[in-house]
Amino acid sequence: xxxxxxxxxxxxxxxxxxxxxxxxxxxxxxxxxxxxxxxxxxxxxxxxxxxxxxxxxxxxxxxxxxxxxxxxxxxxxxxxxxxxxxxxxxxxxxxxxxxxx
Amino acid sequence: xxxxxxxxxxxxxxxxxxxxxxxxxxxxxxxxxxxxxxxxxxxxxxxxxxxxxxxxxxxxxxxxxxxxxxxxxxxxxxxxxxxxxxxxxxxxxxxxxxxxxxxxxxxxxxxxxxxxxxxxxxxxxxxxxxxxxxxxxxxxxxxxxxxxxxxxxxxxxxxxxxxxx
Numbered sequence: 001x002x003x004x005x006x007x008x009x010x011x012x013x014x015x016x017x018x019x020x021x022x023x024x025x026x027x028x029x030x031x032x033x034x035x036x037x038x039x040x041x042x043x044x045x046x047x048x049x050x051x052x053x054x055x056x057x058x059x060x061x062x063x064x065x066x067x068x069x070x071x072x073x074x075x076x077x078x079x080x081x082x083x084x085x086x087x088x089x090x091x092x093x094x095x096x097x098x099x100x101x
Numbered sequence: 102x103x104x105x106x107x108x109x110x111x112x113x114x115x116x117x118x119x120x121x122x123x124x125x126x127x128x129x130x131x132x133x134x135x136x137x138x139x140x141x142x143x144x145x146x147x148x149x150x151x152x153x154x155x156x157x158x159x160x161x162x163x164x165x166x167x168x169x170x171x172x173x174x175x176x177x178x179x180x181x182x183x184x185x186x187x188x189x190x191x192x193x194x195x196x197x198x199x200x201x202x203x204x205x206x207x208x209x210x211x212x213x214x215x216x217x218x219x220x221x222x223x224x225x226x227x228x229x230x231x232x233x234x235x236x237x238x239x240x241x242x243x244x245x246x247x248x249x250x251x252x253x254x255x256x257x258x259x260x261x262x263x264x265x266x
Contacts, residue, residue: 005213005264006257012210013230016139021131022148 117166125171126155133179139230140183140223142211146190153182176231177241180223187219213263221256228253 045053117125130151137150157178158165168174214222227238235253239246 005261008207008210008264009225009229009260012207012214013139013226015207016135016230019135019138019144021134022144025130025134025148025151 117171119162119166122162122165125165126158129172129175130155133175136176136179136226136231137183139226140180141187141190142214142222143190146186150179150182150186153186154179157182173237173241180227180241184219184223187222209264213260216263217256217259220252221259224249224252225256225260 133154134147134151137154138144138147141147141150154175158175165171165174214225217225223242224238227233227241233241235246235249238249242249244252
């Protein structure tokens with residue numbers, strides 16, 4: 001190493017000044033604050049759409065309860081349409097009807 | 102919106118907008134990376150340092166909006182990130198990480214720098230790469246100006262001594 005050390009040091013820093021920038025560093029978006037990252041996915045949506053999405057994501061009733069309610073409603077409709085189903089169901093549950101007693 | 106880098110680097114005291122900060126953080130990336138490279142001497146570590154500095158700056162964007170000299174403020178962040186990164190990085194042969202294609206003196210400089218104390222590497226980079234005054238270095242490192250002078254003297258002597266080995 002015959003070069004003067006300070007000259008070599010300056011040349012090294014000159015290399016650093018011209019060093020290529022990693023593509024990953026250039027491509028990455030500027031890091032955003034957390035609140036902005038939360039808001040960006042909803043950019044462009046109307047308020048109604050956002051409320052709709054929130055209702056879908058966080059329903060007021062758990063889905064299981066909704067399913068059970070729907071099943072009960074369907075069952076009652078069927079019973080009204082076909083009373084014999086009610087009798088059969090009642091019998092299946094071990095009950096007795098007035099006319100079977 | 103075109104905003105020159107100089108307008109927000111040269112000490113404008115007007116509070117910057119969020120869009121201006123986004124532009125600033127985009128435009129300073131090459132400088133952040135090259136400063137980190139001058140301190141760490143390793144491209145992979147320098148990239149991590151630049152990325153970490155960008156994240157920290159972005160988290161503190163309210164401060165960045167109001168600070169008088171964003172470049173000096175960012176420099177301090179890069180130096181701190183570089184110090185942390187160097188302390189966590191094992192010493193390795195820089196052959197695979199060399200900056201230049203020239204395998205002789207440039208590589209030797211990297212090897213010599215990697216053998217110096219971290220504080221010595223930082224001060225050499227701030228003087229020889231950044232071209233800062235003693236007062237600016239004292240601000241960046243939060244040390245007295247007299248300490249800057251003595252540390253720089255010691256760093257140069259250490260570099261010369263390691264160079265001769």
